[in-house]
Amino acid sequence: MPLALSPTTVPVVVDDAKCIADKGCTVCVDVCPLDVLRISDLTGKAYMKFDECWYCMPCETDCPTGAVTVNIPYLLR
Amino acid sequence: MDNFVEGLTEVTCDVLVIGGGTAGPMAALKAKQKNPALNVVLLEKANVKRSGAISMGMDGLNNAVVPGYATPEQYTKEITIANDGIVDQAPVYKYASRCYEIIEELDRFGIRFQKNANGDFDLKKVHHLGTYVLPMPNGDTVKKALYRQLKRERILISNRFMATRLLTAREGRIAGAVAVNTRSAEFLVLRAKTVILCMGAAGRLGLPHSGYLFGTYENPTNSGDGYAMAYHAGAALANLECYQINPLIKDYNGPACAYVAGPFGAYTANSEGKRFIESDYWSGQMMQEFYNELQSGKGPVFLKLNHLHPDTVGEIEEILHKVERPSRGRFHEARGTDYREKMIEMHISEIGFCSGHSASGVFVDEFARTTVPGLYAAGDMASVPHNYMLGAFTNGAVAGEHAAEVAQEIDLPDYDPDFVRLERVRVLAPTRREDGIPPNQLEYKARRLVNDYLQPPKVTAKMQIGQARLADVREDFETALVVRNAHELMRALEVSSILDCADMAAHASLYRTESRWGLYHHRVDYPDKDDDNWFCHTLLSKVDGRMTSEKRAIQPYVVPIETEERSAYDRLRVLNQA
Numbered sequence: 001m002p003l004a005l006s007p008t009t010v011p012v013v014v015d016d017a018k019c020i021a022d023k024g025c026t027v028c029v030d031v032c033p034l035d036v037l038r039i040s041d042l043t044g045k046a047y048m049k050f051d052e053c054w055y056c057m058p059c060e061t062d063c064p065t066g067a068v069t070v071n072i073p074y075l076l077r
Numbered sequence: 078m079d080n081f082v083e084g085l086t087e088v089t090c091d092v093l094v095i096g097g098g099t100a101g102p103m104a105a106l107k108a109k110q111k112n113p114a115l116n117v118v119l120l121e122k123a124n125v126k127r128s129g130a131i132s133m134g135m136d137g138l139n140n141a142v143v144p145g146y147a148t149p150e151q152y153t154k155e156i157t158i159a160n161d162g163i164v165d166q167a168p169v170y171k172y173a174s175r176c177y178e179i180i181e182e183l184d185r186f187g188i189r190f191q192k193n194a195n196g197d198f199d200l201k202k203v204h205h206l207g208t209y210v211l212p213m214p215n216g217d218t219v220k221k222a223l224y225r226q227l228k229r230e231r232i233l234i235s236n237r238f239m240a241t242r243l244l245t246a247r248e249g250r251i252a253g254a255v256a257v258n259t260r261s262a263e264f265l266v267l268r269a270k271t272v273i274l275c276m277g278a279a280g281r282l283g284l285p286h287s288g289y290l291f292g293t294y295e296n297p298t299n300s301g302d303g304y305a306m307a308y309h310a311g312a313a314l315a316n317l318e319c320y321q322i323n324p325l326i327k328d329y330n331g332p333a334c335a336y337v338a339g340p341f342g343a344y345t346a347n348s349e350g351k352r353f354i355e356s357d358y359w360s361g362q363m364m365q366e367f368y369n370e371l372q373s374g375k376g377p378v379f380l381k382l383n384h385l386h387p388d389t390v391g392e393i394e395e396i397l398h399k400v401e402r403p404s405r406g407r408f409h410e411a412r413g414t415d416y417r418e419k420m421i422e423m424h425i426s427e428i429g430f431c432s433g434h435s436a437s438g439v440f441v442d443e444f445a446r447t448t449v450p451g452l453y454a455a456g457d458m459a460s461v462p463h464n465y466m467l468g469a470f471t472n473g474a475v476a477g478e479h480a481a482e483v484a485q486e487i488d489l490p491d492y493d494p495d496f497v498r499l500e501r502v503r504v505l506a507p508t509r510r511e512d513g514i515p516p517n518q519l520e521y522k523a524r525r526l527v528n529d530y531l532q533p534p535k536v537t538a539k540m541q542i543g544q545a546r547l548a549d550v551r552e553d554f555e556t557a558l559v560v561r562n563a564h565e566l567m568r569a570l571e572v573s574s575i576l577d578c579a580d581m582a583a584h585a586s587l588y589r590t591e592s593r594w595g596l597y598h599h600r601v602d603y604p605d606k607d608d609d610n611w612f613c614h615t616l617l618s619k620v621d622g623r624m625t626s627e628k629r630a631i632q633p634y635v636v637p638i639e640t641e642e643r644s645a646y647d648r649l650r651v652l653n654q655a
């Protein structure tokens with residue numbers, strides 16, 4: 001039973017221009033209770049890797065540069 | 078990150094606290110303060126800085142027993158009545174007597190509570206009988222304040238470790254726990270003299286109406302691991318058939334929240350804008366009336382604020398859109414809903430276990446002791462009813478102090494290394510497969526079955542079908558589950574807890590052949606309350622490897638309840654609905 005790719009639109013977006021993960025910041029990744037954010041190997045910026053979000057907002061609140069925006073997951077919107 | 082790393086580390090401590098949300102940090106602090114020489118470890122699946130129900134903060138204390146407003150006797154009485162009398166009063170009374178001291182301590186930590194012009198705490202009436210709600214104007218500081226205290230007391234914190242099973246010594250005494258790193262799958266064996274479980278509610282049991290697995294009322298990290306671990310360690314769990322079901326904003330699935338808006342004049346209404354319940358305080362009886370209205374021609378149900386002055390609404394928004402669930406304003410904005418103009422559609426939540434709002438959980442006495450020697454539980458997963466946040470703090474403190482006292486008296490118990498070996502095999506099995514069923518699909522199916530077959534109104538034949546269908550999912554879990562990284566492994570282990578909790582929900586619900594606690598245990602084929610046979614607790618536990626339920630007598634009341642007082646919560650429907 002091979003696995004297929006099922007795309008979803010993620011609720012949390014990061015503004016690459018503002019994100020300073022390339023300077024060592026990992027705050028949003030550290031605080032997220034669901035552990036769904038990661039720093040991309042490709043861009044060096046934070047992004048939402050897993051669509052498993054409680055729309056609780058520590059990531060946005062604690063980001064030092066205001067790079068994170070939490071939207072309501074599409075299924076609830 | 079997320080790649081599998083082989084490895085096992087063994088750590089030894091005196092007191093192990095599992096779960097660093099609300100009760101856990103307080104338990105760890107109090108254990109350390111009781112005896113600073115003790116080695117106290119706080120283990121957390123997420124990050125203590127922002128974990129648990131209070132991740133972003135709280136709007137208020139829902140059950141503060143403050144001198145001048147209420148006495149411990151009055152509170153104990155109200156909670157007993159609200160739970161149809163199925164209450165051991167000793168732990169409730171103890172909470173009610175100690176919680177004021179904890180409020181003052183939290184106030185000193187910098188979490189300030191609302192005060193009136195005289196400098197006294199300013200409580201609001203939301204419950205049916207007494208006055209217990211204390212607003213927290215700077216409720217967003219809770220986690221930061223707790224974290225500061227943990228650092229000050231030098232508590233050892235281990236973040237991103239998910240506990241999977243408890244270790245027991247030969248004679249049944251607790252000996253520690255096994256945990257798995259959520260980003261590498263490395264194992265941690267924590268040996269301890271006493272263990273305190275503070276892993277929150279079973280919040281991922283039912284499937285939210287939106288279909289989004291993580292769109293739950295509870296913080297979805299709380300997947301019921303604590304209940305499953307306690308069960309497998311042989312602890313008894315009380316009254317699990319008394320589910321948690323909450324009245325929420327539809328789809329958003331957060332509190333509406335009449336506790337905040339009620340004191341300003343808002344209320345729960347039907348589609349005609351009329352009040353239909355006397356009290357917005359969450360109880361099974363209130364939920365039954367809510368459900369009836371939802372199903373009736375006057376449904377659905379709404380939170381009504383549009384009769385209030387726009388400035389008042391602004392004041393309410395200032396609280397509701399800032400602290401507890403701050404994304405709520407965005408939800409309304411995206412739909413173009415304004416409290417000033419329209420009523421807000423509400424719905425009932427998925428089912429879960431949670432003593433924070435309801436009454437079931439790992440059975441504990443007034444010292445937070447479970448039935449396993451050396452094992453404690455506090456907060457949403459322990460059986461003290463209507464605990465809420467202050468209950469988590471207060472009973473966490475009770476557990477921490479007692480666990481420290483015991484730990485300083487005993488030697489480190491031995492554990493069985495073979496148990497750890499087998500646990501590694503169990504945990505890592507889905508990492509050994511090349512293909513199969515991913516955890517998100519298994520989880521969706523299990524929780525969809527919970528909705529279809531286990532949520533009230535409960536019907537015997539349906540629950541039995543549910544048990545059989547869930548057994549099939551369990552078989553898939555054991556034979557076909559596949560995970561590709563450590564993050565998926567965490568989700569897979571959570572599904573294991575969800576399946577255990579679903580089995581416990583079905584088993585406990587089938588055992589109690591009567592209806593009680595309003596909607597929470599509404600059995601259509603046993604519609605009446607049967608005090609002659611069921612005025613008792615039910616305790617579920619694992620006996621010789623099998624799930625078993627038994628009755629347990631209610632301890633004699635400390636605070637007597639008059640016969641005419643007993644039914645106060647049965648009369649919640651507004652009588653004159655003209």
Ligand SMILES: Cc1cc2nc3c(=O)[nH]c(=O)nc-3n(C[C@H](O)[C@H](O)[C@H](O)COP(=O)(O)OP(=O)(O)OC[C@H]3O[C@@H](n4cnc5c(N)ncnc54)[C@H](O)[C@@H]3O)c2cc1C
Nearest residue numbers: 096098099100122128129130139240277433456457465466
């Ligand atoms: C949306 C919402 C609003 C609420 N509003 C109020 C309010 O206004 N007033 C009030 O008094 N109460 C309120 N409550 C209730 C109150 O917040 C809870 O009763 C209380 O916080 C529960 O504390 P706890 O320690 O039991 O659980 P939590 O604070 O949730 O902590 C549980 C912790 O255990 C961790 N954990 C889970 N599984 C594992 C594992 N396997 N290994 C390691 N760690 C694990 C979790 O990550 C989490 O940090 C609200 C609850 C919710 C969900």
Ligand code: SF4
Nearest residue numbers: 019020025027028063
């Ligand atoms: S917290 Fe902000 S700046 Fe830091 S990694 Fe995340 S998005 Fe980037």
Ligand code: SF4
Nearest residue numbers: 032053054056057059
């Ligand atoms: S909103 Fe909450 S769950 Fe979602 S990414 Fe941010 S911190 Fe994580």
